[in-house]
Amino acid sequence: MKTTLRFAILSAVATYMLIFTGGLVRASGAGLGCPDWPRCFGRWIPPTNLSQLPPDIDPAQFNFTLAWIEYLNRLLGVVTGTLILITAILAFRHFLKVPRIVVPAAAAALLVAYTGWQGGQVVESHLESTLVSIHAVFAVLIGVLMVWVAQQVYYRLEPQAEQGGSYPAGLKKWIPAILGVALVQVLLGTNMRSTIEAFYADRPLAGAFAWLEQAGFLNHLHMGLGLLVVVPGVIVALKLLSARPSPLVWQGAWAVILLAAAQAIFGALLVLLGDPELMAILHLWTAALIAGMLLLLYAALKQREGEPRAVH
Structure with a gap:
């Protein structure tokens, strides 16, 4: 095993x-x-x-x-x-x-x-x-x-890994919703990337910030949904940390907080610095990592409730 x-x-x-x-x-x-x-x-x-x-x-x-x-x-x-x-x-x-x-x-x-x-x-x-x-x-x-x-x-x-953990009731149900929005964000973000690439392919002499006008509503929607991932995700993580988390949940919650902060910083730098390639790479990568850490927290809460049960 x-x-x-x-x-x-x-x-x-x-x-x-x-x-x-x-x-x-x-x-x-x-x-x-x-x-x-x-x-x-x-x-x-x-x-x-x-x-x-x-x-x-x-x-x-x-x-x-x-x-x-x-x-x-x-x-x-x-x-x-x-x-x-x-x-x-x-x-x-x-x-x-x-x-x-x-x-x-x-x-x-x-x-x-x-x-x-x-x-x-x-x-x-x-x-x-x-x-x-x-x-x-x-x-x-x-x-x-x-x-x-x-x-x-x-x-x-390690069937007893979550036995010492204690978490607020009902917190688990919010994580799938946040995770779903995170996946939509990835889809929307990659579509924005395609829009930006097509824009500069047609207008190679356009300025570094010209893509903002081209992205338009898509950019605002992406930023809005981003807040729906980052803010609730951080709130869930903070509530878990303020409870009595297991070592795994403690690590996962801090990972969500740090990745959410990094995601927001990379997104802001994408706008402020005119869409640099490195920021685009890190922005997508941190989004993927946040999704993984959210599921880790969800699985830990389910384990604490006794689902799934240990198999001997």
């Missing part, structure tokens, strides 16, 4: 690393660094110079840096998918009669397979905005699922 826990944790960490590199691909414009799928310029390993390009490929399409950024992102995707598949196999082997582990593990494995295929569709569509947004949301969902699986396996190994 400890092996299952190790692979579940590795899968969760790899997924969030993949979300970061996916943001790097998006912000750097490397989404079409490899214009074909699953190969890159017809090769399993990207070319290192123009002489290695296939004769039917226009050399103007090749950019060494962008090709390798996209290739490494794909490579990490393969590693992540393999880890998740192994986790699912171990879950079926050791926890076949524990739906709270088997079902999300299987769902993550199926979702990562679909997301891998969909990544090819994103490339073939030349980064169609809706497909890119769905791709990002699926990645966040996979991360959330793997956090859940790892935590549930941990509770089977």
Whole structure:
């Protein structure tokens, strides 16, 4: 069972690393660094110079840096998918009669397979905005699922982990709503990114802050929903900290508070500094991490209530 826990944790960490590199691909414009799928310029390993390009490929399409950024992102995707598949196999082997582990593990494995295929569709569509947004949301969902699986396996190994915790009644019901808004935020944020990219593709000489007018209502909606994630999320975390939290809940609550603060800072810097690439990457990444930490808190509260119960 400890092996299952190790692979579940590795899968969760790899997924969030993949979300970061996916943001790097998006912000750097490397989404079409490899214009074909699953190969890159017809090769399993990207070319290192123009002489290695296939004769039917226009050399103007090749950019060494962008090709390798996209290739490494794909490579990490393969590693992540393999880890998740192994986790699912171990879950079926050791926890076949524990739906709270088997079902999300299987769902993550199926979702990562679909997301891998969909990544090819994103490339073939030349980064169609809706497909890119769905791709990002699926990645966040996979991360959330793997956090859940790892935590549930941990509770089977340490069934008394939450026994010393004491939390306000009714607090648990707010977390799924906040998590739902967070997922909508990811979808909305990636759509905004597409809007901004399209704007500067048509107007390459536009100023650094010109995108604000173009985003318009979408930007205001994104900021408003952001407050609906950050403020309630911090309130929930503070209420948990003011109670008698277990070590895991204490860590998760502080993670939510710190990530929410970072998310707000990165969002403000995106506006104030004219949409710098690094801030865009960190803004998406912290949103994904907040979603994972919210689910961690939710699972801990359910465990404290006796759901799911320990399996001996």
